[in-house]
Every structure is written in C-alpha cells, then in structure tokens.
Amino acid sequence: MRDIKLSSPTKSNILQSAISLFYDHGFDGTSVRDIANKAKVNPSNISYYFKGKQGLLETCFNRFFEEYLSFLEAEVHKLEHDSAADCLKRSVFNILHFQSENYLMARFVWREVSIDSQVIREIISSYLMKEKYYMKMLLEAGMSEQTLKKQPISFSIIQLKSMLTMPFLNSQQLREVWHVFPHENYFIEQYYRQIENWIDMLLVNEEVVSNGKLIVL
Amino acid sequence: MRDIKLSSPTKSNILQSAISLFYDHGFDGTSVRDIANKAKVNPSNISYYFKGKQGLLETCFNRFFEEYLSFLEAEVHKLEHDSAADCLKRSVFNILHFQSENYLMARFVWREVSIDSQVIREIISSYLMKEKYYMKMLLEAGMSEQTLKKQPISFSIIQLKSMLTMPFLNSQQLREVWHVFPHENYFIEQYYRQIENWIDMLLVNEEVVSNGKLIVL
C-alpha cells in the first residue's frame, strides 16, 4: 500500500471541481469524467486519491460536518459560563457564516442528506446523532432556565434546522426568484437577525421583542 | 398518431413506483429498469406512456405543483372577504396536509428543485414564479392592514417556505433521529400550530401571542 499525500495540487483540484459539480448536478448527476475534465486531470487520479467516487463524497461530508458540528460543540462547552440563549445565537451565527462561506458544500450536503442511499446513511448517521445531542443540550439548558416548556423540543429543532439550511439548499431559487444572495455577507447579517428574533420568541418568557425594542410585560 | 389512454393500470403502476424510487434515491439515482422492476412491467412501457424517463419527471412535477399552487391561489381569491392572516393560515394548513398525504412526492420534488438541471429548470420556473406571486399577494395584503412593515417580504417568504418544506425534505431524518413522522396527522396538527404562531408573530403589530393567550400591549 502506498501512502498518498494528504494534499497535492491535483488532489485539491479534484476536490474543488467535485464540490462545484455536486453543487450543480448532485452526486448521481455528476460523473467522474465530468470532475476530471473540470479539474483538468486524468480520471484515474480520482480513484488514486480518493479511492473512488464514493471516497470523494465521504471527504466532502467529513469536511463539512466536522466543521459544522464544531460550532455546536464549542457552544455546548460554553454553557457553563454563558446563557443558553447566547450560546444558541452564537452557534447559529457561526453556522450561518460557515455555510455562507462554503455555500457550495452546504447545498450539496443538505440535499444529499435527504437521499436514502446506504452509503450516505453510513457516513452521516453518526454526525446526525451528534447534531441532535448538541442541539438538545443547548435547548434543554435554556429550558431549565427560562424557556417555554410547553413546546416539544423536537419541533423547535426542526424549525431551527429548517431556518439554518433552507437558504443554502434553495440558493439558486433565492437568487433567481427573490434576488437574494445567500453567500453575501449582507444577506447573512439580515437573515441572522430573523433567527435571532425567532430564538427570542422561543426562549424568552416574560419579555417580547417587538419592532426591535424589548417590551417587559 | 397514437393516442395513449390517460390512465391505465400499467401507467399508474409505473408512476407510483417511480415516485417511490425517486423519493428514496433521487431522479439520477433511479434507473428506468429499477422503476420497471418495481412496477413489474416492461421497461419499454415507460417510454411508451411517458415519453422517456424525463417525461416521468415532468408528470410528477406537474401533478405536484398544480395542486400545491391551487391551495395558494384559492386563498388569494378569498382575500377580498377574509383577513390576510386567515387566508395565509388556511393555505399553510392545506399545503401541509397535501404534502403530508403526498409526502413521497413532496420530498422528491423539493429536493430535485435544488438541482441545476436545465430540464428541471424549464419545468419548474413558471411554477416558482406563480408561487412567488401568490405568496407575495398574501403577505402584502396583510401588510396593508396591520403587519410589521419593517421586515423585507422576501425574508418572510424564505422563512415560510423553509417551514413548509423542511419536514418533508428531511422526513427520514425526522423519523430516525427525532422519532417524528411527517406523514402522520398528529405531527401535521402540531407542526401547523408552530407555523400559526410564527404567522401571528409576524403579522400582528399590537398583539402578541404568548403561551397561547393573547396579550394586548
């Protein structure tokens, strides 16, 4: 067995081209030839560097989820010294920016996650369990302080995840139909405020944010 | 020359199998042979009845969007006699139930919509324009009555669409990770209430819903 360098111009070329094509046409809609052509390398290199098309997929998923989860994990660790709401908001903020900077991967990953391929299932299942664990921690921490108890936690998380992923999944639609650009800073700032509002509504019991000013009941 | 019957057991067999496989493996991940095998018919029939794999796709999209949009359109027509909030809520309610009953198509369609295929683009572009138009009508009608003006309409719609589609796109995750079942009535009822809350927050200016009871500021 030969050892393959962790990074080489050819390898990163391939990876970048793959992400771009997966973003546009999906995993099954992209052929290794397409990737090799775009990267201007020989198709054999894909097998050489990534152990096949599937390996390419795994690399993408690992890269994405490793970083994505790190933002959640970091805030879970800060729960001891900080309010849950602040931790939650900070993780939302960081995840949004991370996805904005990696919007190609974000769309591709979240789309592919919705496919029942055994391969994908195996790659992502542990990531999704971690995601669940972290999100639950953050919300439950909040609940034991001052959150609306009545709401089942799963629903909140569904809504949160919806808001976190949707702009990237439908980036093209947003661009073409709504003239809004998910990979621009301006959008992310605005959009973050939306989720912030939602968190406030969700978490706060006695206070309400209306039109940006706090109203103490 | 040849006129093909609008519906026959074989044809509906194919369609149902296709939807199920597209739901699981995506359009590109499904072969016509897979579909024919599942439907227990000859692969040629797919070309015969649907003019190829692509025709199958178009049929699915048309069926889905035609009905999906009908719920929006109907409420737009009712804007004259009814409050915008009520119309919006009713369309949300109907769409959720429609998708819950057709959760296979819903996931498949919303996933595929995020793919940059010229084919798909051509099919859906006019549907998406209609969707934009109807949603805009509903929200703007509300705004001219009592809604928060400051919020750009596009952001509200992104959020609304997120909430409308996400549970179906990630149905499998919801099932496996959160033990929540988007095609069950119980889930839909609960989930509808969530969006209802969000609409209340969005539209109402002077009133706030907290814990289910109205608080007049």
Next chain:
Amino acid sequence: MRDIKLSSPTKSNILQSAISLFYDHGFDGTSVRDIANKAKVNPSNISYYFKGKQGLLETCFNRFFEEYLSFLEAEVHKLEHDSAADCLKRSVFNILHFQSENYLMARFVWREVSIDSQVIREIISSYLMKEKYYMKMLLEAGMSEQTLKKQPISFSIIQLKSMLTMPFLNSQQLREVWHVFPHENYFIEQYYRQIENWIDMLLVNEEVVSNGKLIVL
C-alpha cells in the same frame, strides 16, 4: 388463416410510404414506426398486410424486378424478327423510362442489392439469373451477326448495367451536384442517346458514328 385483400387504401398507403422512406434512408435505416407514421396508419397493419417489415421488402423487389425483366424478356422474344441492336436499344429505352417513372424504387432496389443480407440474396438471386440470361441472349445474338467478337461479353454487360442503373442510384447527387434530374423526361431522352451511341460503338464493326453522322470505313 385469413385472406388479406390484395389491395386496400391502407395497404397501398403503407407501400408507398415504405418505398419513399427506403429510397431516402435505406431498408435498415427505416423503422416500421417511421413507415406507419408517414402512412398515418397503425404499425400493426404492416405486419398484418405484409407479414412484417421483410415482407414489405419482398413486395417492393418483386414488383420492381417483375417489370424490369419484362422489358428484357420482351425483346429477347423479338430477336427472331428484329436486329439484336434494335432489340437491345429498345430494351434500354424501356428500362430507362420504367426506372425514370419509378425512380424511388429504382434507387432503393439497386442500392439494397449491393448488401450481403441473406434475406435479400434469396429474393433477388433468381431475378439476377434471369437478367443475366436475357442480357446474354441479346448480346450473343448480336455477336453472331456483326458484333466485336474480341470483347468478353461480361465486360459489356457490366458497362451496360452501370449505365442503366447509375443515374438512379446517384439521383440525389446528380440533382445537387450536377443539376440534372433523372426522373425528368428531358434527362432520360438525352441519356438514352448516350447509351445508344455506346451500343453503336460496341456492336458496329464497319461503321462508326462520329458527331452523329455515320462514317462508312
């Protein structure tokens, strides 16, 4: 076994469409669907009336060769009372006109004859033997009177057949490159004179046609 009418509007429709399509795209390049579409009938009728695509081919070949050979046969019978040269010329004249009137079939048949299909071989072999027999009769009759003996008969026939079939085989080229139209009377008249000259040269020993006037050596 049902008896099928020798001719019906549907049947002759099919035949005509088939000839036209075989003329353009060849036998293998034409599908029964193409034929049925052009004839605006159901494809099943082709099997019904002609016992399949191959039967269509046989019908065409039989029709063509039956008539084509009749012109040769007729002149062979006239050899007793008429000069061989005159008989030969008359058969050439008649064949040219026959092919001119049926130029679609002529091109199709002569092209297909050059294909090594067992099917075609079986259909045409007896026709070609008859053709050989008649042509040989005509030329040998001439030789026993006043023809150039030295020339092997096979070469003469090759040349004669070349001249008889070429304008029809390459009709489209003639039209597009040379602006000459093999199915017009004008062309046939002119072209016939060419072959007449060639026959004169071939047969006559003591006389030579130069510039149209006879020169007695």
Next chain:
Amino acid sequence: MRDIKLSSPTKSNILQSAISLFYDHGFDGTSVRDIANKAKVNPSNISYYFKGKQGLLETCFNRFFEEYLSFLEAEVHKLEHDSAADCLKRSVFNILHFQSENYLMARFVWREVSIDSQVIREIISSYLMKEKYYMKMLLEAGMSEQTLKKQPISFSIIQLKSMLTMPFLNSQQLREVWHVFPHENYFIEQYYRQIENWIDMLLVNEEVVSNGKLIVL
C-alpha cells in the same frame, strides 16, 4: 483533455472489422457490438477511439475520399505539361487500382453515398464538390484542345463515374453471376482498357479506335 493515439492495434482492429462489416451489411445494418465482436475488443473502445459509431463512418469516408481525390488532383496539376486525355486516363487507372485494393471501402462508401442521411451529407458534400471540380477541369481541358464539344459535360461525367464505381458497388453480383472479380489485377487491367476505349471515343475527333488499331479518317 485526453489525447488518443493516432493508431493502436485495437484501433486499427476496430476500423478493419468495421469496414468489413459495413461492406457486407451496410452502416445501418451493422451494430457496434458486431464490430466489437469481430475485432475481439470491448464495445466501449469504439466510442473511446472513434467517438461513436458515426465517428467510425467519418473516418472511413475521410480516408477513402482523401486518397480518391488525390488521384484526380494530381492529374489536374499535370494538365500544363500533358494532354488532357492522358491525364484523364492516368487518373482513371489510378482510381481503379486504388479501389481494387480497397474494394471493401469502395463498395461501402459508394453505397452509403446514395443514402439521404444528414450525417452522410455533411461528411461528403465537400468531397463531391471537389470531385466535380477536378473532373470538370480534366474534361474541359480536353475540350479546349480537340474534344467533341456537342456533348454536355455533365453526361460524360455521369458515364465516367458510372464506370468507375459500378464494378465495386456490385462486386458481389459480379462474382456470383458473372464470375468476375473486381479486386483482382486481371479484371482491373481489362476493365481499364474498356474505359480507355470510351475515353478515346469521347475525346478524339478525327481518329477512331476500332479493334485496337487507329483509323485516321
């Protein structure tokens, strides 16, 4: 991206098998599987080396016409120092030998030329224009010296082309019915003399060739 070697054993294997099968069964009557089987290679290689079945066709046509036309072009260039009759005869001689050595391609090409396929039209149209130009040059050069003016040039060329191509188009018939073998030297020598006679008759005004000896009028 990928550069394919101009010739490899596999590639030439494919080409040779293809020519042989096209010769026998025509282009539409031959499948890539047939070719691959005969060449004992994998069918994929045909697409790999020739960019599909059509590419194979183009390669054949280009090879044939390039060389075929070279014989005409060469003689056109010699018109300055040589008599038109000699140039014409030499080109006929060379073309006959070329076709005799490549009788498989010759039959296939001339047969396929008579098919109205857009693909074939595009490949050959420029070749046919060149052919027309060269032949016209050769005949017109002769006319401006001592040729029969009365005869329209197009008819002469039709006859010439008939004689040049017919033995190869109908090679199989010639073999089976006339026991004459177009790819044998003996036949070509004899047949060339025939055409030589025809050229003499065509070009010479004051002299006539009868029985091989010149007769000055």
Next chain:
DNA sequence: GATGAATGAGCATTCATTCAT
C-alpha cells in the same frame, strides 16, 4: 379491418474503475 397495449431483444453509449507503464 384496424387499434393500442405490451413485450423482450437489441440498440449506441456512458459509467466507474483497473492496470501496466
């Protein structure tokens, strides 16, 4: 007489991958 449904074999092509170099 004539139709549309349905079939199974076959079509050209593309796929991801392997391997010798």
Next chain:
DNA sequence: GATGAATGAATGCTCATTCAT
C-alpha cells in the same frame, strides 16, 4: 505521481412484433 488503454456492467431508449379487442 500521473497517464491512457481497456473493461464489463449499466444506462436510457428504440426495435419489430404479437395479441386481445
């Protein structure tokens, strides 16, 4: 490290034909 040749399976689709109606 990287390439091009080569493979075998799978792709979507069209084929001529049959059959019940």
